[in-house]
Amino acid sequence: MSANVLIRRGRLIDPRNRVNGVRDVLIRDGKVAEVSERPLPAPGPGGEWTPIDASGLWVLPGFIDLHVHLREPGEEGKETVLTGSRAAVAGGFTGVVAMPNTRPPNDSPLVTRFVLDRAREAGLCRVYPAGTISKGLEGKELSEMGLLVEAGCVCFTDDGRPVMSAGLMRRALQYSSRFEVPVSVHAEDLTLSASGCATEGERATRLGLGPIPASAEAAMVARDLVLAEEVGTRLHVAHVSCEASVRLIREAKRRGVRVTAEATPHHLTLTDEAIDGYDTHAKMSPPLRSERDVQAVRQGLADGTIDAVATDHAPHGILDKQCEFDRAANGVVGLETALPLALALVRAGVLTPERLAAVLSFGPAEAFRLPGGHLGVGAPGDVSLVDPEAEWRVDPGRFLSKGRNTPIEGRVVKGRVERTLVGGRVVYEAGAIR
Amino acid sequence: MSSQRHFLGIEGMVRADLEALLSRAREHKRSIEAGFRKTPLAGRVVANLFFEDSTRTRSSFEIAAKMLGAEVLNWSTRGSSVSKGETLLDTVRNIEAMGPLAIVIRHTSSGAPALCARHVRCAVVNAGDGMHEHPSQALLDALTLMEKLGGLDGRKVAIVGDVLHSRVARSNLHCLIKLGAQVVLCGPPTLMPSGIEALGARVTYDLTAALEGADAVMLLRIQLERQGESMFPSAREYARSYGLDAARAARLEEGAVVMHPGPINRGVELAPDVADGPKSVILYQVTNGVAVRMAILEACA
Numbered sequence: 001m002s003a004n005v006l007i008r009r010g011r012l013i014d015p016r017n018r019v020n021g022v023r024d025v026l027i028r029d030g031k032v033a034e035v036s037e038r039p040l041p042a043p044g045p046g047g048e049w050t051p052i053d054a055s056g057l058w059v060l061p062g063f064i065d066l067h068v069h070l071r072e073p074g075e076e077g078k079e080t081v082l083t084g085s086r087a088a089v090a091g092g093f094t095g096v097v098a099m100p101n102t103r104p105p106n107d108s109p110l111v112t113r114f115v116l117d118r119a120r121e122a123g124l125c126r127v128y129p130a131g132t133i134s135k136g137l138e139g140k141e142l143s144e145m146g147l148l149v150e151a152g153c154v155c156f157t158d159d160g161r162p163v164m165s166a167g168l169m170r171r172a173l174q175y176s177s178r179f180e181v182p183v184s185v186h187a188e189d190l191t192l193s194a195s196g197c198a199t200e201g202e203r204a205t206r207l208g209l210g211p212i213p214a215s216a217e218a219a220m221v222a223r224d225l226v227l228a229e230e231v232g233t234r235l236h237v238a239h240v241s242c243e244a245s246v247r248l249i250r251e252a253k254r255r256g257v258r259v260t261a262e263a264t265p266h267h268l269t270l271t272d273e274a275i276d277g278y279d280t281h282a283k284m285s286p287p288l289r290s291e292r293d294v295q296a297v298r299q300g301l302a303d304g305t306i307d308a309v310a311t312d313h314a315p316h317g318i319l320d321k322q323c324e325f326d327r328a329a330n331g332v333v334g335l336e337t338a339l340p341l342a343l344a345l346v347r348a349g350v351l352t353p354e355r356l357a358a359v360l361s362f363g364p365a366e367a368f369r370l371p372g373g374h375l376g377v378g379a380p381g382d383v384s385l386v387d388p389e390a391e392w393r394v395d396p397g398r399f400l401s402k403g404r405n406t407p408i409e410g411r412v413v414k415g416r417v418e419r420t421l422v423g424g425r426v427v428y429e430a431g432a433i434r
Numbered sequence: 435m436s437s438q439r440h441f442l443g444i445e446g447m448v449r450a451d452l453e454a455l456l457s458r459a460r461e462h463k464r465s466i467e468a469g470f471r472k473t474p475l476a477g478r479v480v481a482n483l484f485f486e487d488s489t490r491t492r493s494s495f496e497i498a499a500k501m502l503g504a505e506v507l508n509w510s511t512r513g514s515s516v517s518k519g520e521t522l523l524d525t526v527r528n529i530e531a532m533g534p535l536a537i538v539i540r541h542t543s544s545g546a547p548a549l550c551a552r553h554v555r556c557a558v559v560n561a562g563d564g565m566h567e568h569p570s571q572a573l574l575d576a577l578t579l580m581e582k583l584g585g586l587d588g589r590k591v592a593i594v595g596d597v598l599h600s601r602v603a604r605s606n607l608h609c610l611i612k613l614g615a616q617v618v619l620c621g622p623p624t625l626m627p628s629g630i631e632a633l634g635a636r637v638t639y640d641l642t643a644a645l646e647g648a649d650a651v652m653l654l655r656i657q658l659e660r661q662g663e664s665m666f667p668s669a670r671e672y673a674r675s676y677g678l679d680a681a682r683a684a685r686l687e688e689g690a691v692v693m694h695p696g697p698i699n700r701g702v703e704l705a706p707d708v709a710d711g712p713k714s715v716i717l718y719q720v721t722n723g724v725a726v727r728m729a730i731l732e733a734c735a
Binding site: 204208209211277323325327 | 445521522523541543544545546548549563564566601604627628629630632633
């Protein structure tokens with residue numbers, strides 16, 4: 001993936017290198033070679049190079065999504081590594097962490113290598129496989145963590161399911177500490193969420209849906225923070241959705257616990273109001289919460305308690321959603337709508353542009369120690385070029401993902417990814433994969 | 435011809451809609467008592483789709499449809515295409531293709547009738563969906579209360595029991611409040627849904643307080659299998675705390691009535707002598723069910 005590109009006159013927002021202003025960015029052999037306030041001349045003769053006029057655009061370090069379901073192997077009808085990669089780069093993501101709850105799950109190096117092979121064939125974004133915490137996602141025995149790391153896994157998670165056994169969770173944290181690879185938790189106490197499918201409160205009561213209290217998440221976050229603090233391992237809390245979890249993580253960070261956290265665009269944007277009329281597209285795990293929770297998660301993202309916006313991109317087939325609410329699948333696609341939803345937080349005064357760039361890129365890169373996350377000299381030439389003012393209507397029919405399941409269909413949003421570069425190569429441009 | 439009208443829940447209706455249906459139900463009741471029979475739905479078909487077992491409600495809808503001259507298709511999930519994995523929408527679309535006037539649906543999932551209504555053109559009638567609503571029950575209860583109490587404005591109705599899982603409680607709450615009554619909900623805290631006060635009810639965990647000044651008491655069926663989920667410790671303790679026994683019934687206001695949507699756990703939520711006693715209007719509710727469902731089905735035409 002080597003290429004020479006000169007990105008001219010865009011507004012570079014690179015929080016790690018404390019840049020927020022018009023710059024020229026030269027990418028040579030896939031890496032950032034020069035960043036200049038003054039216009040750079042075209043690179044010397046001999047090499048191929050592409051000039052990109054970025055005036056009026058934001059030049060952001062390529063987005064990194066810590067939480068994506070690519071569904072392959074096993075559920076290729078919902079998504080594949082290829083279609084998921086297309087959706088990723090269309091959304092400005094240059095790196096994605098692929099969740100291991102596939103069929104079979106990624107609990108063996110064989111599956112890890114398969115996903116990496118598929119990603120190489122797709123040749124679009126960087127795909128980082130996550131391995132399972134437990135064999136077969138069963139929550140009983142540890143997966144072969146060492147072999148998984150060797151094969152290329154960047155974190156461990158049983159995502160979609162919690163690790164109900166505190167004993168196993170503690171062992172997972174202990175054992176994984178030798179790899180410096182975080183354990184990411186889907187925090188949910190199943191004895192509290194029970195058969196529920198909506199946040200406990202007036203709306204669930206009105207609709208007659210089984211209630212899930214916020215404590216189903218927060219009690220598990222508390223447990224895992226206690227364990228991580230005791231063991232001293234890196235813990236990552238996936239899809240933080242409620243005020244109590246934000247508070248617990250904030251306090252833990254203050255004490256020096258090695259914890260990072262992510263929040264999804266939907267939990268930052270929507271309340272459980274979206275499930276009115278039994279809209280299964282708004283059914284997810286954790287469920288959409290109250291306005292108060294949304295505000296708390298936003299605050300956590302702004303103040304650094306939450307490190308990353310991660311989409312929890314979860315494509316499903318039509319039949320998984322066009323059914324009774326309590327039987328519908330959990331999840332929402334997110335890769336292609338994350339940017340405008342995150343940008344709306346800048347407009348709402350929740351995030352500064354610098355913080356936006358950080359939570360989409362530097363924050364996630366740091367959390368999982370992934371390449372990229374900034375555009376300093378020597379960094380990978382992974383770039384998202386964004387027109388922050390462009391308006392468009394969300395039309396799932398035009399998604400590059402196989403998934404169409406979004407509760408924001410038809411919504412007019414502001415902020416569009418114009419180009420995505422991975423390793424200096426333009427992989428997405430003007431609405432099309434290159 | 436009126437446009438297609440679904441009957442999905444009391445929540446979305448206004449007082450005038452409820453009163454119009456109740457008034458038609460009263461007319462039907464008078465006609466039945468007088469021995470008149472009009473058959474406005476002659477030649478039409480009403481399809482009963484019961485995805486959850488029910489005898490009372492299904493029979494009541496069936497009799498109501500027949501009284502109006504309609505043919506009735508009774509379709510149950512057992513031994514049907516559902517057991518072969520057919521989706522709800524496929525089932526409903528297939529039934530619709532046979533041309534019924536209305537599809538009456540009972541389903542374990544909240545919102546299932548609303549889902550169907552979005553995908554078919556014929557009328558959909560909710561005969562009880564999950565923990566959401568049981569709107570025809572609320573109307574028959576309202577009709578009963580209006581007849582027995584002379585009206586609902588300013589009346590106090592206590593609903594006692596497993597409110598959390600009860601569609602009857604939710605529909606009755608919406609209906610009674612729209613018709614001007616005050617509603618007190620009572621049951622153990624584990625069986626009281628969060629935020630229900632926002633729907634206009636007062637909540638108490640003390641049965642004596644709930645019954646004070648009540649013009650009517652509705653007991654809800656307690657599902658005994660919930661003991662295993664620790665929703666309450668035992669039927670014995672439940673009966674002691676929340677069962678309406680003779681002593682408690684005796685302290686009710688003069689003229690107050692005792693109701694139950696059935697089937698009753700005799701000796702748990704309701705003592706047998708109270709169920710069969712002078713304050714009980716339980717069988718009267720069942721009678722009114724037919725008239726109310728006639729009004730509902732007729733409105734689908």
